[in-house]
Amino acid sequence: MPVSSKIIRIKGTNSRINPAPRNRTTFLTHRDIKKFGNFFTLPLDKKPVSINSISNKIILGDCLDGMKCLPGKCIDLIFADPPYNIGKDFGNRSDKKGENDYLTWTDAWIKEAKRILKDTGSVYICCCWEYSGNIQEIMKNYFVIKNRITWRREKGRGARTNWKNNMEDIWFGVAGKNYTFNIDEVKIKKEVIAPYRVDGIPKDWVEENGERYRYTCPNNVWDDLVVPFWSMPENTPHPTQKPEKLLERIISASSSKGDLVLDPFLGSGTTAVVAKRLGRKYIGFEINKDYIRLAMKRLGKIS
Numbered sequence: 001m002p003v004s005s006k007i008i009r010i011k012g013t014n015s016r017i018n019p020a021p022r023n024r025t026t027f028l029t030h031r032d033i034k035k036f037g038n039f040f041t042l043p044l045d046k047k048p049v050s051i052n053s054i055s056n057k058i059i060l061g062d063c064l065d066g067m068k069c070l071p072g073k074c075i076d077l078i079f080a081d082p083p084y085n086i087g088k089d090f091g092n093r094s095d096k097k098g099e100n101d102y103l104t105w106t107d108a109w110i111k112e113a114k115r116i117l118k119d120t121g122s123v124y125i126c127c128c129w130e131y132s133g134n135i136q137e138i139m140k141n142y143f144v145i146k147n148r149i150t151w152r153r154e155k156g157r158g159a160r161t162n163w164k165n166n167m168e169d170i171w172f173g174v175a176g177k178n179y180t181f182n183i184d185e186v187k188i189k190k191e192v193i194a195p196y197r198v199d200g201i202p203k204d205w206v207e208e209n210g211e212r213y214r215y216t217c218p219n220n221v222w223d224d225l226v227v228p229f230w231s232m233p234e235n236t237p238h239p240t241q242k243p244e245k246l247l248e249r250i251i252s253a254s255s256s257k258g259d260l261v262l263d264p265f266l267g268s269g270t271t272a273v274v275a276k277r278l279g280r281k282y283i284g285f286e287i288n289k290d291y292i293r294l295a296m297k298r299l300g301k302i303s
Contacts, residue, residue, distance in 0.1 A: 153225070
């Protein structure tokens with residue numbers, strides 16, 4: 001009997017059983033459940049594991065347990081989008097802990113991230129405003145903090161008794177002085193409003209087909225990246241998915257081709273998808289099997 005291609009509902013998400021015709025969201029079907037049914041796990045009693053054996057793998061399991069299996073100083077870039085401890089439903093777990101437990105757990109996985117990051121490596125940690133200060137203080141114990149990026153995500157529920165929250169912080173830290181930062185890969189094209197010339201020659205800008213522009217260094221306020229939404233193929237039912245363009249910016253700037261990128265909280269796979277597209281290797285940890293299936297489905301679309 002053929003396996004049904006009917007869309008299934010993932011617990012803890014707002015996915016629709018019958019999406020609108022123009023909805024381009026990547027959903028799971030019953031066929032996907034069967035196709036993506038084999039999950040990679042780590043032998044927790046064997047440490048450390050070979051990096052080559054787990055490169056370009058999505059690992060089913062808790063990231064803290066998994067990172068303890070990795071050898072020291074093996075990762076070039078870590079992008080972490082952990083639960084924010086604000087009560088989000090991720091299907092098979094709640095992200096709500098007592099504050100002390102949450103901060104203790106945060107310190108534990110960040111400490112482990114430091115151990116496995118190369119001396120030339122970088123780390124980016126996403127957080128909400130409620131815990132941004134805590135994340136900064138914990139990171140200072142293990143990394144050199146280079147910047148706080150504020151991402152205006154242009155999405156959030158209205159608030160009648162408060163200001164609507166439509167931003168998140170991303171803390172950028174490094175393990176040492178000789179870290180990778182490919183500035184030319186992430187410069188932004190900007191219109192020249194007041195063109196300045198020296199001896200009649202444009203200074204630090206060019207003119208082509210009547211357009212005057214220059215490439216400038218990006219700042220730490222990112223207001224040009226939107227949360228994935230229903231008409232975008234990259235969108236999934238994951239409740240806190242980050243946009244691919246955000247990961248493109250971070251991975252392009254803070255790693256080189258062939259480098260190894262780790263995402264301890266992979267979710268529906270955005271980090272892995274972008275890393276593969278940009279010629280990097282990846283490792284991802286995730287505890288929700290359906291999110292892993294979504295990641296594998298998205299990775300399968302990249303040639």
